[in-house]
Amino acid sequence: xxxxxxxxxxxxxxxxxxxxxxxxxxxxxxxxxxxxxxxxxxxxxxxxxxxxxxxxxxxxxxxxxxxxxxxxxxxxxxxxxxxxxxxxxxxxxxxxxxxxxxxxxxxxxxxxxxxxxxxxxxxxxxxxxxxxxxxxxxxxxxxxxxxxxxxxxxxxxxxxxxxxxxxxxxxxxxxxxxxxxxxxxxxxxxxxxxxxxxxxxxxxxxxxxxxxxxxxxxxxxxxxxxxxxxxxxxxxxxxxxxxxxxxxxxxxxxxxxxxxx
Amino acid sequence: xxxxxxxxxxxxxxxxxxxxxxxxxxxxxxxxxxxxxxxxxxxxxxxxxxxxxxxxxxxxxxxxxxxxxxxxxxxxxxxxxxxxxxxxxxxxxxxxxxxxxxxxxxxxxxxxxxxxxxxxxxxxxxxxxxxxxxxxxxxxxxxxxxxxxxxxxxxxxxxxxxxxxxxxxxxxxxxxxxxxxxxxxxxxxxxxxxxxxxxxxxxxxxxxxxxxxxxxxxxxxxxxxxxxxxxxxxxxxxxxxxxxxxxxxxxxxxxxxxxxxxxxxxxxxxxxxxxxxx
Numbered sequence: 001x002x003x004x005x006x007x008x009x010x011x012x013x014x015x016x017x018x019x020x021x022x023x024x025x026x027x028x029x030x031x032x033x034x035x036x037x038x039x040x041x042x043x044x045x046x047x048x049x050x051x052x053x054x055x056x057x058x059x060x061x062x063x064x065x066x067x068x069x070x071x072x073x074x075x076x077x078x079x080x081x082x083x084x085x086x087x088x089x090x091x092x093x094x095x096x097x098x099x100x101x102x103x104x105x106x107x108x109x110x111x112x113x114x115x116x117x118x119x120x121x122x123x124x125x126x127x128x129x130x131x132x133x134x135x136x137x138x139x140x141x142x143x144x145x146x147x148x149x150x151x152x153x154x155x156x157x158x159x160x161x162x163x164x165x166x167x168x169x170x171x172x173x174x175x176x177x178x179x180x181x182x183x184x185x186x187x188x189x190x191x192x193x194x195x196x197x198x199x200x201x202x203x204x205x206x207x208x209x210x211x212x213x214x215x216x217x218x219x220x221x222x223x224x225x226x227x228x229x230x231x232x233x234x235x236x237x238x239x240x241x242x243x244x245x246x247x248x249x250x251x252x253x254x255x256x257x258x259x260x261x
Numbered sequence: 262x263x264x265x266x267x268x269x270x271x272x273x274x275x276x277x278x279x280x281x282x283x284x285x286x287x288x289x290x291x292x293x294x295x296x297x298x299x300x301x302x303x304x305x306x307x308x309x310x311x312x313x314x315x316x317x318x319x320x321x322x323x324x325x326x327x328x329x330x331x332x333x334x335x336x337x338x339x340x341x342x343x344x345x346x347x348x349x350x351x352x353x354x355x356x357x358x359x360x361x362x363x364x365x366x367x368x369x370x371x372x373x374x375x376x377x378x379x380x381x382x383x384x385x386x387x388x389x390x391x392x393x394x395x396x397x398x399x400x401x402x403x404x405x406x407x408x409x410x411x412x413x414x415x416x417x418x419x420x421x422x423x424x425x426x427x428x429x430x431x432x433x434x435x436x437x438x439x440x441x442x443x444x445x446x447x448x449x450x451x452x453x454x455x456x457x458x459x460x461x462x463x464x465x466x467x468x469x470x471x472x473x474x475x476x477x478x479x480x481x482x483x484x485x486x487x488x489x490x491x492x493x494x495x496x497x498x499x500x501x502x503x504x505x506x507x508x509x510x511x512x513x514x515x516x517x518x519x520x521x522x523x524x525x526x527x528x529x530x531x532x533x534x535x536x537x538x539x
Binding site for chain 1: 315316317334335336337339340341343345347349351352360361363364365410414
């Protein structure tokens with residue numbers, strides 16, 4: 001564990017503000033000049049304020065605080081993401097361990113990987129007939145690939161030395177897995193988990209829009225239809241901030257694992 | 262029949278047609294309790310040779326037998342110390358040793374296993390580094406853990422694959438003395454692979470040169486009849502030591518090196534380590 005002295009570095013806080021100010025300035029300029037439909041920053045703030053200052057309020061089914069909407073979305077993402085990891089990790093392990101399996105399934109995975117969530121959702125609806133399982137299916141299948149591919153890469157990258165140790169010590173398959181394969185692959189797996197979470201969060205908006213599920217994406221779409229454009233911006237910012245926080249959390253876990261190994 | 266025996270062993274790599282034979286007609290016998298060193302060029306196939314004894318590789322031709330039984334795979338009767346330590350970086354020194362103990366003595370109580378693992382860490386003077394991860398250990402300490410791990414399964418044969426190759430001369434000398442001490446107390450059969458002629462002579466009962474590859478094969482064995490414990494300072498002036506060294510080097514630079522091959526790697530030339538006190 002390294003401890004570095006915490007020194008106040010103004011540029012670390014001020015320079016990011018430059019980007020924020022520039023964006024808000026461009027936004028204000030745009031709404032004032034060429035895009036009359038775009039609400040100004042000030043107007044957006046005044047309209048969106050009740051949703052922010054009371055983030056957990058529930059005034060009605062379509063009138064709730066942003067945190068509450070974000071929570072619905074996060075919960076749906078969590079379930080879909082759990083499915084992605086549950087299926088993606090073992091698949092990645094087999095893909096990394098078995099050349100035969102990799103040769104058989106890698107091409108089809110490469111074909112399925114770039115398919116957009118908007119394309120998977122209708123198939124999910126056909127398969128499951130209800131919007132909730134279809135949403136989970138879509139999130140899981142879109143978010144799964146980074147976990148699959150990174151886990152497979154991790155397994156393939158295990159140094160031969162460690163495998164030789166396992167063989168020489170005659171470790172049982174279970175011990176080889178838990179004491180050698182899994183710890184050696186863990187850092188790669190978590191890179192996959194982090195990327196998968198990013199995609200799951202990306203997919204949620206599209207899924208909620210199309211299925212009408214309550215959540216930050218559903219709210220966004222509904223407010224667009226109700227012509228309350230200020231709320232669209234509120235939603236975009238919320239989605240961005242939540243995604244940023246999720247990524248930071250996962251990076252922190254990932255870094256710890258790299259240090260541990 | 263000798264305890265460990267390699268008869269007409271050959272091993273090659275590559276597909277048919279483009280195949281190169283790495284080892285050719287290897288014949289070696291090691292008696293129970295004997296310490297045999299094989300010294301040869303880098304890339305001559307020394308590791309391949311020891312892998313066929315450890316069971317990590319199978320010979321293409323010929324047979325490898327231990328105690329009369331052919332070797333078909335790795336086994337607890339053989340302990341291996343790898344060239345690059347091969348410790349699992351996510352386990353502490355103790356856990357690395359315990360992993361081996363756990364597998365070899367499954368029927369023991371956890372108390373017995375713990376004591377056994379700790380005993381072997383103490384044997385290599387690492388009791389104090391018990392809970393350190395490999396990344397916190399020096400190269401010499403890592404190799405001690407590796408030796409402890411190999412010994413902890415109580416093997417009949419200890420296979421040392423250039424165990425000290427990556428270490429500096431001083432650490433190397435210290436560990437040579439420790440290996441010598443451990444061997445004299447445990448009396449295990451040891452097969453040492455090295456590229457250092459002096460190291461082989463200092464430690465072994467017999468030293469056998471391996472010619473340059475491809476198609477490397479063993480040269481004539483040289484028996485080292487210098488009594489133990491051997492004093493590394495006195496040895497440099499010992500006529501038997503000089504004689505053995507000359508014989509090995511003459512083979513390696515003469516018949517063991519075919520014409521047209523590049524000169525031997527400098528590491529092969531005996532380094533003077535007489536400044537290091539034993």
